[in-house]
Amino acid sequence: MLEVENVSKSFKGRNVVEGMNLYLEKGESIGLLGPNGAGKSTTISIISSLIKPSSGDVKLNGSSVIKKPAAIRKVIGIVPQDIALYEELSAYENLLFFGQMYGMSKAGLAAKIQEVCRLVGLEDRQKDIVKTYSGGMKRRVNIAAALLHDPEILIMDEPTVGIDPQSRSYILEMIRNLNIERGMTVLYTSHYMEEVERLCDRVYIMDHGKVISSGTKEELKNILSAEETIYIDFDRVYPAMYDELQHHQDILRASETENGLKLIVPKGSRLLSRVFQITERHKAQVTNVNVSVPSLEDVFLHLTGRKLRD
Numbered sequence: 001m002l003e004v005e006n007v008s009k010s011f012k013g014r015n016v017v018e019g020m021n022l023y024l025e026k027g028e029s030i031g032l033l034g035p036n037g038a039g040k041s042t043t044i045s046i047i048s049s050l051i052k053p054s055s056g057d058v059k060l061n062g063s064s065v066i067k068k069p070a071a072i073r074k075v076i077g078i079v080p081q082d083i084a085l086y087e088e089l090s091a092y093e094n095l096l097f098f099g100q101m102y103g104m105s106k107a108g109l110a111a112k113i114q115e116v117c118r119l120v121g122l123e124d125r126q127k128d129i130v131k132t133y134s135g136g137m138k139r140r141v142n143i144a145a146a147l148l149h150d151p152e153i154l155i156m157d158e159p160t161v162g163i164d165p166q167s168r169s170y171i172l173e174m175i176r177n178l179n180i181e182r183g184m185t186v187l188y189t190s191h192y193m194e195e196v197e198r199l200c201d202r203v204y205i206m207d208h209g210k211v212i213s214s215g216t217k218e219e220l221k222n223i224l225s226a227e228e229t230i231y232i233d234f235d236r237v238y239p240a241m242y243d244e245l246q247h248h249q250d251i252l253r254a255s256e257t258e259n260g261l262k263l264i265v266p267k268g269s270r271l272l273s274r275v276f277q278i279t280e281r282h283k284a285q286v287t288n289v290n291v292s293v294p295s296l297e298d299v300f301l302h303l304t305g306r307k308l309r310d
């Protein structure tokens, strides 16, 4: 349906997106995962034909979006990173304004506004002035605006940044329903690995303007299939023991967590009993142990040597 072909973009001679390749099939939900400044917003702006790439092309059903931007604008709904609403107007009035901007007639719009307000759970508050809304509710109005013209593809730029956990959960559930129940194609960008893990079928991991890895969640995690993670918590910090474990020859990587240590070890290495021998020798009290399979966060750490939110 949508293909990004070898797209690069530079601002004042600095490459912010480099050799980007991406595809999106109808009905899929894909995630663009990367830290701040990775180039996610720039990629979305290029796909949406808001900015032109320095080189490369974007194709919608085989024809160039760069040459004919009108085609893509009809089929996408964009939820921008920044909330863009008239604070003194109600959600209903804002949506009326945006709908008319899309060229929709006032008559047809009233019913459509009811429908999108229902979808985002704002039907009860739609006549209240936006400045009385929480951050999460404002986001939901933004999402409603993007849905007004029945887009085939919903493109979202970090739509949960800066909102409370409850609204965040609501929004994620809503996007999942749009994708699974209504078959809407979704392109979702985030630097929250757990959101992408929850919502997306396939993931593109971006860093410094480049896709450093891509695939289904399972394929990405298979990069680390030879490893497993041991989370081990203690009643307090034991510096000498932490040091010993961090330098243990059979432990691949070790880092401190809030209550203890995270140890990456070769899968099936049966290191746990040896780890316990060390904790006993240091008379450390273990309060919790958890052995888990890798997450996308671990994949990012493995590929870049950094945490997503460093």
Ligand SMILES: Nc1ncnc2c1ncn2[C@@H]1O[C@H](COP(=O)(O)OP(=O)(O)OP(=O)(O)O)[C@@H](O)[C@H]1O
Pocket (backbone or CB within 6 Å): 011, 016, 034, 035, 036, 037, 038, 039, 040, 041, 042, 043, 158
């Ligand atoms: N119009 C512009 N002029 C100059 N530099 C820009 C412009 N837009 C983006 N950049 C730079 O391009 C890089 C990538 O920015 P982009 O917003 O695409 O990243 P991002 O992954 O979406 O991160 P964030 O979550 O912080 O928005 C950043 O270093 C940014 O400063």
